[in-house]
Structures are given as C-alpha cells and as structure tokens.
Amino acid sequence: MGFFVRFWGTRGSIPTPGKVAHRYGGNTSCVEIRVDDTLFICDGGSGLRELGTNLLERAKGAPIEAHFLFSHMHWDHIQGFPFFTPVYIPANTFYIYGVKTGDTRFHRLLSGQMSSSYFPVDFSELRGTIVAADLGDTGERLIGNTTVRCLSLHHPGGSYAYRFERDGRSVVYATDNEIDQTLPDPESVIRDPLAPREIPEELVEFCRDADLLICDSQYTDDEYPTRIGWGHPRASTTVDLAVRAGAKQLALFHHDPMHSDHDVERKIANCRARVQRLGGDTFVFGAREGLEVRVDVKRPAP
Ligand SMILES: [Zn+2]
Numbered sequence: 001m002g003f004f005v006r007f008w009g010t011r012g013s014i015p016t017p018g019k020v021a022h023r024y025g026g027n028t029s030c031v032e033i034r035v036d037d038t039l040f041i042c043d044g045g046s047g048l049r050e051l052g053t054n055l056l057e058r059a060k061g062a063p064i065e066a067h068f069l070f071s072h073m074h075w076d077h078i079q080g081f082p083f084f085t086p087v088y089i090p091a092n093t094f095y096i097y098g099v100k101t102g103d104t105r106f107h108r109l110l111s112g113q114m115s116s117s118y119f120p121v122d123f124s125e126l127r128g129t130i131v132a133a134d135l136g137d138t139g140e141r142l143i144g145n146t147t148v149r150c151l152s153l154h155h156p157g158g159s160y161a162y163r164f165e166r167d168g169r170s171v172v173y174a175t176d177n178e179i180d181q182t183l184p185d186p187e188s189v190i191r192d193p194l195a196p197r198e199i200p201e202e203l204v205e206f207c208r209d210a211d212l213l214i215c216d217s218q219y220t221d222d223e224y225p226t227r228i229g230w231g232h233p234r235a236s237t238t239v240d241l242a243v244r245a246g247a248k249q250l251a252l253f254h255h256d257p258m259h260s261d262h263d264v265e266r267k268i269a270n271c272r273a274r275v276q277r278l279g280g281d282t283f284v285f286g287a288r289e290g291l292e293v294r295v296d297v298k299r300p301a302p
C-alpha cells in the first residue's frame with residue numbers, strides 16, 4: 001500500500017541505447033504510478049516493454065488491471081505498447097482514457113500503429129480486454145481512490161498533463177510541453193535567460209503544491225533558440241514552473257536523445273542553481289530508469 005512512482009522510460013523523441021545514456025536510461029516515456037492497489041501507466045514509450053515483464057513477475061499469474069493515461073500519440077509515447085506482453089493475456093484488463101466524455105481518440109490511434117503495414121499482430125487480436133474509457137465532461141475522474149485530472153499543454157498536435165491526487169498527496173505528469181511559447185514575451189526571455197519567467201496561471205495552479213512534478217525538460221538555454229516550435233521547453237523554464245507552483249520535487253524528464261549522462265547531470269546542476277536564485281525550495285533531480293519515488297512519506301532522497 002502507498003503512493004509510488006517508478007520511471008521505466010525517461011528519454012524523449014527516440015530510444016537512445018548505449019553507454020553514454022547508461023545512468024538516466026535510453027527508453028522513451030513510460031511512468032508507473034501505483035496508489036494502493038490501483039495501477040496507472042503514463043505513456044507507453046519503449047520503457048513499457050520492461051514494465052510489462054515486471055508486472056507479470058509481480059502478478060504471479062493473477063489478473064492484471066491498469067489505467068493508461070497517454071499524454072499524446074507521438075511515437076516515443078506509444079511505441080512500447082505492441083511489446084507490452086500483459087495485453088496478450090486474456091485475463092488482463094486495460095483502460096485507455098480519453099480526456100472528455102466519449103473521446104476514444106487515443107484508443108483508436110493506438111490500434112492504428114498495430115495495423116498490418118506497421119506491425120504483424122493486429123490490435124483486434126490482442127487477447128486482453130482493452131476498454132475505451134474517459135475522464136468525463138469535467139476532465140476529472142475518481143479512479144480507485146485517486147482523483148485524476150487533465151490539462152491541455154502546448155505541443156504540436158496537442159498533449160495532456162495529468163494530476164493524480166489521493167489524501168492530499170499529488171503527482172503531476174506533464175510532458176511534451178513547450179512552456180516557453182506560452183510566456184507573455186518569449187523573445188525577451190531568450191535574450192535574458194536569468195530573468196524570472198511568467199508561467200501561465202492555469203499551468204501553475206494545475207501543478208500547485210505537487211509532491212512530485214514530472215516535467216518535460218528537454219533543452220538547455222543554449223540549445224533552445226535553434227529548437228523553437230519543436231514542442232519542448234528549456235529545463236530552466238520548468239524550474240520556474242515548479243518554484244511558482246510550490247512543488248516539493250521536480251523530476252526533469254524527456255531527456256534529449258543527444259544528451260549524455262554528463263549533459264543531464266549538468267542540466268540538473270543548472271536547475272538546482274536556478275531554484276536557489278529564485279529563492280525556492282523545490283528539490284530537483286533527473287528522472288532515471290528504475291528509480292522509484294514514494295510520494296506519501298516525507299520527501300525521500302532519490
Ligand atoms: Zn515526446
């Protein structure tokens with residue numbers, strides 16, 4: 001029992017195997033959130049394959065039930081799904097959530113990547129039960145004993161953040177979000193990277209007092225000017241969000257495929273320095289494969 005988060009894939013854009021990404025991992029987005037016996041899975045990037053293997057070991061033959069919350073359908077967020085073994089087993093049940101009543105878009109698009117031109121097994125041949133569910137008219141639903149809410153983000157084709165809340169503890173998963181383009185004057189902030197950034201109030205409120213904020217933090221300040229419009233923020237901008245929102249911990253997520261472990265560590269150090277400059281007390285760390293964070297106890301050391 002408890003409120004746990006485990007990272008299975010933390011990389012953005014494309015899987016990045018190899019020694020240089022050994023510490024933070026090369027699998028694309030997949031985060032497991034366990035609240036008591038309710039299992040949530042945020043995104044199905046290549047990290048989902050190993051989560052599937054692990055779930056089967058843990059279940060020891062018992063049926064598996066999980067609730068999938070997809071940020072969006074770009075490849076790096078769905079490519080693990082056809083390799084998620086539990087979905088081939090008849091006793092298992094998976095819910096694929098749309099963000100509004102009757103929204104079956106994610107369920108439909110997910111099946112598209114398994115049509116015969118792309119993959120040898122068709123979606124209709126999966127033996128598990130796959131249910132198209134949704135978050136209702138308000139974009140908020142009680143699942144198990146956890147309230148799940150969504151918020152639309154700034155990304156080509158759209159993306160959604162999810163907030164999971166139980167007994168006053170909360171986790172926000174917000175990836176693929178170019179916050180920088182939602183600032184009142186993005187140009188001036190690029191010219192003066194040290195200036196505080198006016199993060200839109202709606203996003204700040206959504207992340208308010210989160211015990212753990214998992215945030216797309218793909219680019220450094222130096223990289224960003226040549227990547228405007230690609231759909232990802234500067235890591236430093238996510239720091240301003242976390243500090244403004246009073247988040248207790250910030251997990252830098254969706255690491256750039258060009259970044260080595262060393263680069264990620266430099267990014268973390270820069271973000272920690274920015275928290276200090278802003279006078280915040282958010283603890284910043286780099287999301288890495290295999291890391292498990294317990295949310296319902298006093299701040300753990302990742
Ligand atoms: Zn992505």
Ligand SMILES: [Zn+2]
Binds near residue numbers: 074176
């Ligand atoms: Zn994307």
